[in-house]
Amino acid sequence: MPKQLNIFDVEPAICEFDVMKANVKKGTGRVTYADVRVQIPRNAKGTDELPRTTKQDDRYDIFEQYTMAIWRFQRAVDKLFNWETAEELCKAARDKKETIPVRIYLGSGFKPNVVEYMR
Numbered sequence: 001m002p003k004q005l006n007i008f009d010v011e012p013a014i015c016e017f018d019v020m021k022a023n024v025k026k027g028t029g030r031v032t033y034a035d036v037r038v039q040i041p042r043n044a045k046g047t048d049e050l051p052r053t054t055k056q057d058d059r060y061d062i063f064e065q066y067t068m069a070i071w072r073f074q075r076a077v078d079k080l081f082n083w084e085t086a087e088e089l090c091k092a093a094r095d096k097k098e099t100i101p102v103r104i105y106l107g108s109g110f111k112p113n114v115v116e117y118m119r
Contacts, residue, residue: 040094069102
């Protein structure tokens with residue numbers, strides 16, 4: 001007998017990264033990765049947006065992980081793509097609440113807010 005779904009069984013539009021749903025690819029060496037579209041969380045902040053302090057801030061760590069993922073995806077397409085442009089793209093996508101393609105290296109421990117798994 002088929003299971004009847006209710007409103008609580010439906011997947012949300014934004015969900016945590018799931019390796020089983022991702023299209024995993026093998027890169028050079030032992031690197032495995034997946035390309036996904038994500039939405040940058042509002043609490044991800046760059047160094048220029050945070051107060052000057054020597055204390056570690058999780059908001060910057062989140063921002064850095066998303067920026068690194070953007071940089072990896074764009075760098076695969078354009079070898080001249082630089083880090084500053086990745087930071088600007090990350091801030092723009094966060095502020096406009098747009099989805100942006102990123103590359104996630106499996107085993108890195110980074111679990112982004114996935115909107116769509118790319119092929």
